[in-house]
Amino acid sequence: MNAWLRRIGGYAIASAVLLAGWQLLSMAIGSQALPGPIPALSDFGRLFFSDLLPHAGISAWRVVASMTIGAAIATPLGLSIGRSPRVDAIAAPLVFLTYPVPKVVFLPVLLVLLGIGNLPKIALITLIVFFQILVTARDAARGIPASAVLSVRSLGATRWQVFRHVVVPAALPDIFTALRISTGTAIAVLFFSETVAGSEGLGYYIIDAWSRIAYSEMFAGIISMAMLGVVLYELLEVAEARVCRWTRVER
Amino acid sequence: MAAVSVRDLAVTYAGVGRDVPALSGMSLEVGDGEPIAIIGPSGCGKSTLLLALAGLLPADAGEVLVGGEAIARPRRRTALILQDFGLLPWKSVAHNAALGLEVRGVDASTRRTVVAEALERLGLAEFAEAYPGELSGGMRQRLALARALALDADLLLMDEPLSALDALTREDLQNLLLGIWQQRRHTSVLVTHSIEEAVFLGRRVVVMSPRPGRVASIVDNPGMGEEGYRETAAFLERCVELRRLLAAEGAFRDATLAGGVR
Ligand SMILES: Nc1ncnc2c1ncn2[C@@H]1O[C@H](COP(=O)(O)OP(=O)(O)OP(=O)(O)O)[C@@H](O)[C@H]1O
Numbered sequence: 001m002n003a004w005l006r007r008i009g010g011y012a013i014a015s016a017v018l019l020a021g022w023q024l025l026s027m028a029i030g031s032q033a034l035p036g037p038i039p040a041l042s043d044f045g046r047l048f049f050s051d052l053l054p055h056a057g058i059s060a061w062r063v064v065a066s067m068t069i070g071a072a073i074a075t076p077l078g079l080s081i082g083r084s085p086r087v088d089a090i091a092a093p094l095v096f097l098t099y100p101v102p103k104v105v106f107l108p109v110l111l112v113l114l115g116i117g118n119l120p121k122i123a124l125i126t127l128i129v130f131f132q133i134l135v136t137a138r139d140a141a142r143g144i145p146a147s148a149v150l151s152v153r154s155l156g157a158t159r160w161q162v163f164r165h166v167v168v169p170a171a172l173p174d175i176f177t178a179l180r181i182s183t184g185t186a187i188a189v190l191f192f193s194e195t196v197a198g199s200e201g202l203g204y205y206i207i208d209a210w211s212r213i214a215y216s217e218m219f220a221g222i223i224s225m226a227m228l229g230v231v232l233y234e235l236l237e238v239a240e241a242r243v244c245r246w247t248r249v250e251r
Numbered sequence: 252m253a254a255v256s257v258r259d260l261a262v263t264y265a266g267v268g269r270d271v272p273a274l275s276g277m278s279l280e281v282g283d284g285e286p287i288a289i290i291g292p293s294g295c296g297k298s299t300l301l302l303a304l305a306g307l308l309p310a311d312a313g314e315v316l317v318g319g320e321a322i323a324r325p326r327r328r329t330a331l332i333l334q335d336f337g338l339l340p341w342k343s344v345a346h347n348a349a350l351g352l353e354v355r356g357v358d359a360s361t362r363r364t365v366v367a368e369a370l371e372r373l374g375l376a377e378f379a380e381a382y383p384g385e386l387s388g389g390m391r392q393r394l395a396l397a398r399a400l401a402l403d404a405d406l407l408l409m410d411e412p413l414s415a416l417d418a419l420t421r422e423d424l425q426n427l428l429l430g431i432w433q434q435r436r437h438t439s440v441l442v443t444h445s446i447e448e449a450v451f452l453g454r455r456v457v458v459m460s461p462r463p464g465r466v467a468s469i470v471d472n473p474g475m476g477e478e479g480y481r482e483t484a485a486f487l488e489r490c491v492e493l494r495r496l497l498a499a500e501g502a503f504r505d506a507t508l509a510g511g512v513r
């Protein structure tokens with residue numbers, strides 16, 4: 001309980017610092033395009049249930065779906081590649097060739113192929129998350145100490161049991177770190193893809209407010225986007241604490 | 252029945268760029284229920300031998316028999332304890348101890364009973380829900396032993412199991428290992444770097460040659476297990492004899508030359 005209070009207190013102080021900085025900046029710049037936090041927050045309150053929440057819900061579902069699909073495919077694949085030198089010999093060059101290509105460049109192609117709804121956005125974010133997790137999972141699997149694998153194999157474990165008891169749990173903390181890092185990228189790409197096509201989601205909402213020169217509404221959208229990121233981040237934190245309980249005792 | 256025979260065993264590693272012969276022409280007989288200790292220069296293939304006995308490394312030549320059967324894969328009642336104990340940090344103490352049983356498909360309620368008994372015996376009962384990261388070195392070692400006991404192992408293979416522990420804990424665990432052997436009479440193969448430990452825990456002590464390893468000599472140690480053996484003249488004699496044999500195999504060469512001219 002105490003830990004929760006401290007956490008919430010931390011968020012409160014950080015928000016206060018950010019809002020104060022924002023206020024100062026908007027006063028210093030004195031432009032309509034950068035309203036202060038007060039009009040933005042009052043619009044945030046006014047539009048929360050009518051506009052922001054529905055758009056945020058759609059954005060959240062797109063990101064969560066993409067990250068789930070991306071991680072669900074990339075984790076087992078990356079771990080298998082990392083555990084098998086023979087598969088790695090073929091898969092690693094393939095990954096190294098494709099990983100550095102910025103996947104956002106495929107958005108136009110995806111729009112043509114998949115329309116302007118949820119599908120192209122989810123596909124694009126999934127693709128990006130997939131590669132980040134794939135590379136992490138592969139490296140994590142390669143770094144597993146041979147002694148852990150040997151001692152479990154000496155008990156008569158099959159390949160699948162070695163995976164389940166050693167490889168997956170050993171890699172999980174790294175996977176969670178990759179997921180947290182991917183959250184930032186995923187939301188950035190989400191914003192971009194929502195501004196390019198469609199009429200739903202926070203990205204659309206922000207760009208729409210911008211085109212209407214409704215700057216305080218635009219910032220209400222930006223605040224929503226930031227909160228979406230925080231919520232995802234915290235959810236991952238909670239999930240990791242539950243799944244990787246042992247990391248808290250590791251010295 | 253877990254008599255071990257190693258016949259003309261050769262194991263070669265495919266190293267980076269060149270092959271490394273780790274064992275060559277290694278032969279050794281260990282009787283059912285006999286405790287032996289293996290000692291030899293660093294890198295002579297002691298760990299390799301244990302992995303081969305555990306069925307984790309294929310032989311390039313020769314064969315390994317346990318209980319009369321050729322070993323090609325891990326065997327049900329062989330337990331292997333590695334130097335870092337091979338514990339899984341992500342599993343609780345009880346879960347670590349139960350791992351062998353789980354992997355072998357033993358049902359959950361039997362597992363619980365057997366594991367509770369093994370933990371009790373090794374003084375870990377109150378730590379059942381803790382993680383290995385919360386245990387001291389000596390307790391981790393006892394957990395590794397609990398896992399072996401839970402398996403009802405009849406062949407216990409140990410690779411320098413006590414070398415990471417401080418002197419007091421080590422002596423305590425040496426006594427524990429001896430006590431467990433005296434009770435269960437399993438076949439035991441202990442690899443160690445400590446001459447005293449080898450003499451304390453090995454009815455015979457096998458001295459290996461430098462790499463590629465084979466048996467250089469075997470010291471009989473019939474007094475092993477006697478009450479107060481550590482303090483006897485016979486114990487010291489065996490230690491001196493072993494030290495001499497090891498020196499002949501060049502085990503101390505690196506140490507004496509350290510800082511000197513090669
Ligand atoms: N995976 C491996 N690949 C290549 N060479 C290896 C491998 N494992 C061991 N070796 C080599 O085989 C030889 C025997 O190794 P092993 O670990 O069995 O020695 P050891 O007697 O246990 O040594 P120590 O007393 O230092 O533990 C060493 O020279 C080592 O370099």
Ligand SMILES: [Mg+2]
Pocket residue numbers: 297298299410
């Ligand atoms: Mg070794």
